[in-house]
Amino acid sequence: MALNSKIGIVIQREYFTRVKKKSFIFLTILMPLLFIGLSLTTFFLATINEGKAKVIVVVDETGKYFPVLKSTDQYQFIESKTGFQEFRKNSDESVYATLVITDDLLENPDAIMLYSSNPVVSSAEEAITSPLNNYLSDKKLESYNIPNLKQIIEDSKIKLNLKSVKWGDETGSEIQTSSVMASAIGMVFTFLIYMFIMIYGSIVMQGVMEEKTNRIVEVIVSSVKPFDLMMGKLVGIGLVGLTQFGIWALLLLGVQAGAFMFLGNSEVFQTINASFGAINILELSLYFILFFIGGYLIYSSLFAAIGAIINSPEDAQQYMMPITVLILFALYTGIYSAQNPDGPLAFWTSLFPFTSPIVMMVRIPYGVHWWELLLSIVLLFGSVFFVIQIVAKIYRVGILMYGKKPTYKELMKWLKY
Amino acid sequence: MIFLETKEVVKQYSGHLALDKVSVQIPEQKVFGLLGPNGAGKTTLIRIITRITAPDYGEVLFKNRPLAYEDIFKIGYLPEERGLYKKMKVGEQAVYLARLKGLTASEAKERLKKWFEKFDILSWWDKKLEELSKGMQQKVQFIITVIHEPELLIFDEPFSGFDPINTELLKNEILQLKEQGKTIIFSTHNMASVEEICDEIALIDKSKVVLSGDVNQIRDDHKQHIFKIRTENENLIANEALCEILSQGEDSRNYLFRIKKNVDISNSEFLSNLLKNNEIVSFEEEIPSMNDIFIQTVNKTQVNK
Incomplete structure (x- = not known):
C-alpha cells in the first residue's frame, strides 16, 4: 500500500470530521456576522449623541x-x-x-x-x-x-494636496497608493493570520492530545507511521482553516456584489471602490494563503509537539509559553510595522520565519520588493521543512510515552532516538 | 515452523533496561502466551514486534526473514490500553481504522457489517462511541483488530473489562481464529485462560525470559511429585523413606491424603508399593497450575536478585 494514500486517509478523517461538525458551520457563518455586528454597534454608539444637550x-x-x-x-x-x-x-x-x-x-x-x-x-x-x-x-x-x-492672509495660505505616487517596478506605470486603506487592509490580514494560527494551532494540539490520552494512537501507529499520522493531521486541519477562509471570501464577494447591485451608481460606493485603488485584493489573498500555510505549518507543528509531550491539558501551559510569546511578539511588530512598513524592524521581522507570516501581511499592501517577498517565502518554507523534521522526532517518541511530563533535557534526548 | 522469532532483543529506555537479550520463538498456527508481571517488558516486546519502536540490538524475524515495514499489515494488534475516538460514530471510525490497515472503504464496510452483526452491535453503527458501554467498546476494538484478517494476531489482556458471557464469546473467537490457521500472541495475567488457550508460553520477568516452552511440558517439568489419594482406612501405612504425608482429612465416604513421593521411582511402581498395605480408592498426581508456576518462577528470580 502506497505511503501517500495513508496520509490521504488521515487527511480525509481530520478534514471531514471537523467540517461536518455543526459548530464549524455555525461559527463560520456566525463569525463574520458577529464581527460586522460588533463593529457596526461600536460605530453606531460612537455617533449617537446623548439625549439632551x-x-x-x-x-x-x-x-x-x-x-x-x-x-x-x-x-x-x-x-x-x-x-x-x-x-x-x-x-x-x-x-x-x-x-x-x-x-x-x-x-x-x-x-x-x-x-x-x-x-x-x-x-x-x-x-x-x-x-x-x-x-x-x-x-x-x-x-x-x-x-x-x-x-490677503487667506490667499497667502497655500494648500498642499500631497498625493503619494509609487512608481511601478517594471512598467514604470504609476500606482496611486492610499496609505490609510493600505494600513487598514494590512491590519485586517495580520489579525486574520494571527487568529488563524492561534485557533488552528490549538486545534492541532488538542487533536494530538486526544489521540494520546485516549490511547487511540497505539492502534493507529501499528498501521500508520507516526510521521504520516502527524502530517495527515497538520494538513487536514490546515485545509479546514483554508475552507473557512474560502467561505468568508465568498461571503465578502457576495456582499460586494450585492452592494454593487443596490449602490452601484451611488457616490459612496464609488469612493469606497476607488480608495482600494491599486491594492490588489486578489493578489493579497494569494499571499495571505501562502503565508497562512507557512505560518500555520511552522506553529502548528510546534503545537503538535506539545500535544505529544503532555499527558493532560493542565501541562500545556508550561510548554505553550515560549510559543505564545513568540507569536504575540510577531503580532505587536506587525501592528508597529503598519506605521513604519519599511523600517529595519519591519524588514528583519518579515524575513524571520516565526514572525514573517504576520509582519509581511502588514507590509504587502504598501508594496514590498519582489526579492524580499521571495526571500521571506523561501526562508519560511525552508524553516517549515526543518521544524517538521525535528517535531516529528519528538512526536514519535512523545505519543507513546506516558507518566511524568518530560523535562527539556529529556526532550533533547528524544531527538537522538 | 517458526512464524516469528526475536533474537537477543535489547531495548534500553533512558535509565532502565526494558528488554535484556530476549529471544522467543512463536510457532505458526499456535497460541503463544506472553506472560509476566506488570512492568516486565511484555508491552515493549510487543511494540517491537509491531514495529512501533525499534530494538537497540537484536533482530526480529518474520517467517525467517527480517521483519519489514509491510509486515505490519499482516499483524493485528489489540493493545492493553485501548481507546477510540469518543466523539466519532462507531461505524465511521471502524471504517477509518480498517482503511488505515489497507482495506478499501467498501471492503471495510462489508466486512465490518458482518462482524457487527455477529457480535450483535449492528444497531450501534451510527451511534457515537461514547454512547456505548465499555463491553461494547471492547467488542468494537476486537473487531477492528481482526478486520484485515492478519496472519498474526496480538492480544494484550483481551479479557479485561468483559463479563463472563462475553469472555466466553471472545475466547471462542480466538480459538476459531487459531483453527483458521492464524498465529496468535496472547499476553495476559489470567493464568486460567493460559491453560485453556495457549500452546506455548514465554514468561518474562525483569526484562528477561525466565521460562519458555510448551505449556504441558512446563507443567510436567514443574511437578512436585505430590499425589492425592483416597483410602478406605483411617491410617495410611507407608514407609517413611517412600513418601511423606503432607496433610490428611476425610469426607463422608473416604479418607483423603496428600502425599509427596520421596524416591525416584515411576508412578506405577509407587502406586504398587502403596497398594500392598492400603485399600486405595483413587490415586492422582497433582499437576501444578500455571498460576503456581508463575508465582514460583517470579519469586525465585526475585530471591536470586
Whole structure:
C-alpha cells in the first residue's frame, strides 16, 4: 500500500470530521456576522449623541462674547443676567458648567474661567474656545486697520494636496497608493493570520492530545507511521482553516456584489471602490494563503509537539509559553510595522520565519520588493521543512510515552532516538 | 515452523533496561502466551514486534526473514490500553481504522457489517462511541483488530473489562481464529485462560525470559511429585523413606491424603508399593497450575536478585 494514500486517509478523517461538525458551520457563518455586528454597534454608539444637550451658563460681564458662542446639539449656552456668585449658590444638576468672562479678552486673555462640579470633557472646551479664538483673531486683524487683511492672509495660505505616487517596478506605470486603506487592509490580514494560527494551532494540539490520552494512537501507529499520522493531521486541519477562509471570501464577494447591485451608481460606493485603488485584493489573498500555510505549518507543528509531550491539558501551559510569546511578539511588530512598513524592524521581522507570516501581511499592501517577498517565502518554507523534521522526532517518541511530563533535557534526548 | 522469532532483543529506555537479550520463538498456527508481571517488558516486546519502536540490538524475524515495514499489515494488534475516538460514530471510525490497515472503504464496510452483526452491535453503527458501554467498546476494538484478517494476531489482556458471557464469546473467537490457521500472541495475567488457550508460553520477568516452552511440558517439568489419594482406612501405612504425608482429612465416604513421593521411582511402581498395605480408592498426581508456576518462577528470580 502506497505511503501517500495513508496520509490521504488521515487527511480525509481530520478534514471531514471537523467540517461536518455543526459548530464549524455555525461559527463560520456566525463569525463574520458577529464581527460586522460588533463593529457596526461600536460605530453606531460612537455617533449617537446623548439625549439632551448639556447646559453651559455664561456669565459675560463684558457683554461682547455671549453672541459668539453658538449652541450645538451637545452644548447649549445660556446667558445669565445674575452675577457669578449668585449662580454658584443656586447651581443645580441641570447646569453642566459655568463660563465666566470678566474682562476684554484681547487685552486680558486670562479673564476667562470655566467652573464645573464635574471634570470637563475636552469637547466642551473645544465648543467654547474655537468660536472665541476665531472671533478674537478676526478682531485682532481688524485692529491693524489694514483693508482686506483677512482676505490677503487667506490667499497667502497655500494648500498642499500631497498625493503619494509609487512608481511601478517594471512598467514604470504609476500606482496611486492610499496609505490609510493600505494600513487598514494590512491590519485586517495580520489579525486574520494571527487568529488563524492561534485557533488552528490549538486545534492541532488538542487533536494530538486526544489521540494520546485516549490511547487511540497505539492502534493507529501499528498501521500508520507516526510521521504520516502527524502530517495527515497538520494538513487536514490546515485545509479546514483554508475552507473557512474560502467561505468568508465568498461571503465578502457576495456582499460586494450585492452592494454593487443596490449602490452601484451611488457616490459612496464609488469612493469606497476607488480608495482600494491599486491594492490588489486578489493578489493579497494569494499571499495571505501562502503565508497562512507557512505560518500555520511552522506553529502548528510546534503545537503538535506539545500535544505529544503532555499527558493532560493542565501541562500545556508550561510548554505553550515560549510559543505564545513568540507569536504575540510577531503580532505587536506587525501592528508597529503598519506605521513604519519599511523600517529595519519591519524588514528583519518579515524575513524571520516565526514572525514573517504576520509582519509581511502588514507590509504587502504598501508594496514590498519582489526579492524580499521571495526571500521571506523561501526562508519560511525552508524553516517549515526543518521544524517538521525535528517535531516529528519528538512526536514519535512523545505519543507513546506516558507518566511524568518530560523535562527539556529529556526532550533533547528524544531527538537522538 | 517458526512464524516469528526475536533474537537477543535489547531495548534500553533512558535509565532502565526494558528488554535484556530476549529471544522467543512463536510457532505458526499456535497460541503463544506472553506472560509476566506488570512492568516486565511484555508491552515493549510487543511494540517491537509491531514495529512501533525499534530494538537497540537484536533482530526480529518474520517467517525467517527480517521483519519489514509491510509486515505490519499482516499483524493485528489489540493493545492493553485501548481507546477510540469518543466523539466519532462507531461505524465511521471502524471504517477509518480498517482503511488505515489497507482495506478499501467498501471492503471495510462489508466486512465490518458482518462482524457487527455477529457480535450483535449492528444497531450501534451510527451511534457515537461514547454512547456505548465499555463491553461494547471492547467488542468494537476486537473487531477492528481482526478486520484485515492478519496472519498474526496480538492480544494484550483481551479479557479485561468483559463479563463472563462475553469472555466466553471472545475466547471462542480466538480459538476459531487459531483453527483458521492464524498465529496468535496472547499476553495476559489470567493464568486460567493460559491453560485453556495457549500452546506455548514465554514468561518474562525483569526484562528477561525466565521460562519458555510448551505449556504441558512446563507443567510436567514443574511437578512436585505430590499425589492425592483416597483410602478406605483411617491410617495410611507407608514407609517413611517412600513418601511423606503432607496433610490428611476425610469426607463422608473416604479418607483423603496428600502425599509427596520421596524416591525416584515411576508412578506405577509407587502406586504398587502403596497398594500392598492400603485399600486405595483413587490415586492422582497433582499437576501444578500455571498460576503456581508463575508465582514460583517470579519469586525465585526475585530471591536470586
